Amino acid sequence: MNPFTYIREQVIAMVGSLADDGVLPAGLDLSNLAVEAPRDSSHGDVATNAALVLTKQAGMKPRDIAAALAERLAGLGEVAAAEIAGPGFINLRLSAEFWRARLGDVLRSGIAYGDSQMAAGEKINIEYVSANPTGPLHIGHVRGAVYGDALANLLAKVGYTVCKEYYINDAGAQVDVLARSLHLRYREALGEAIGDIPEGLYPGDYLVPAGQAMADRDGDKWLGLAEADWLAEFRRFAVSAMMDLVRGDLASLGIEQQVFFSEDSLHSDGGIDSALAALQKKDLIYTGILEPPKGKTPDDWEPRPQTLFKASQFGDDVDRPLQKSDGSWTYFAADIAYHHNKVERGYRQMVDVWGADHGGYIKRMKAAVRALSDDQANLDVRLCQMVRLLRGGQVVRMSKRAGNFVTLRELVDEVGRDVVRFMMLTRKNDAPLDFDFDVAMEQSKDNPVFYVQYAHARIRSVLRRVAEELPELPREPENLAGADLNRLTDSAEMELIKQLASWPRAVEIAALAREPHRIAFYLNELASAFHALWNKGNAEPQLRFIIVEDRDLTQARLALIQGVAFVLASGLAIMGVEPVEAM
């Protein structure tokens, strides 16, 4: 149960009953009525702005409404106290029994605690990574990969049926370059001395095994042929080899997408034609001449008639070209077809995760989706800002030219999957992030991964310990749910329970904002509250979890910490991080 949602329902019911009794007018708009946790916990457990929201509609003073409402709310079994504060807030203190019952919810649900029906039955498509298939993934791809994957988990947690997708940019000139680079490696594998890799081809050794594989499969059958005769096959082979690399890289981060969609297939299977035909039918395509961008005209600018999409009718600044001067389709045309395909597969909710340098592309893509779906489908584009690597306090410099880009694999091999994933989620996606190797490897509270993991490990440690000291004490979650939770009375224990109870709300808020980093912040706070209680036990031995001479108390406290472990694991699961048993 989400306590805030529950209390909100109660408040709304009470407003209804006041209306029935003629105290308030009927038919009030309650959509802005909020029930939230007050910033200052001394104000109570939950607060509502009901009286403030209704004052204008009801034509009454806020404090008068609050007085009437507070009186009724005080009659609820869950409510221990109702007070009016400030301009007309109603602060509610909920009963200890109500909170303890929430701990029971946690223990019965386990990892599934916090699952929500908010988006039950809705399909959503999320596309992320979509790196060009020209080599292994590097540091620049990691953030989008982790963010997209965690967001997918988060959306699934609130009930969406999620499809995780990767768009393979296997159509452009860069793939020809890749194919030629592979051809060179193929000749090399057949014993030819190729010397230095020529300018303009990909020099990376990751193509060496692919060249060897080509040679092993086909022998010398491609030697001595004109490029036109081998190019297509080398493109296919190279893209397939690179995508195997990419999938391996993603797997090292625990990422597995269901759909890998080929851009090239849109060219060859008529996907572009049918998408553009659909737009044509709506009269959204025409031939025209674009104005040069003001203030920054490219040197080689010349006015040219182009096939344009009327993006400006759907919120974009200008209409956008679909065809290059040589008659081939622009990247945008193919991307329209790709999103058309998603719409045709039934998606009304789509998320694209892009690097921040693609921000200028958002309006036209959203415009295209609106046009294609007659405004029935929504595309949400989330941008990921740059990651800066720090080592020894210094920025790790990288350049494509020098070929010293840190690969995803190197990063994962050095610090581990869980650390990479957690660290990438410690900032809002659209804020720049520093990834500090020194912090990532540190075993202290400065390292948030460590700090949260340590809390989980400590709990597991206590559970192992109690198995030795009180072997016959039932400690399975289902038994703990039946423990006498009334034995939990210390303020630090109650605080911890309240924090657990706010987990379902934290999940929903994070999902609405599509910001999985909020989960990381929540977990840090939960871990902090747990560590505090632990240390309180050091100072006051009667507060320790295991009290050998009081089995009921011990069981109640095991219930509490098992609840904490469940919620930690539940949050880590969204982030794609394994909870550890010991450290």
Place this chain on the structure above:
RNA sequence: GCGCCCGUAGCUCAGCUGGAUAGAGCACCGGACUUCUAAUCCGGAUGUCGCAGGUUCGAAUCCUGCCGGGCGCGCCA
């Protein structure tokens, strides 16, 4: 020139889609260990929320205009 993102404590950043006296961590000072893992915890102070208006019971949050920073701006993907 235009569009998007950002500007919160000395530093790094949160801020629950408009709530009460704006919060954490780091750094600095002082405390807690024959511990269920001190790899932790407790206490101590700091703000023109970039600036100026507006919207309303109420603004860091929404709107407008400036200032400052990042990214992007036809035939790259």
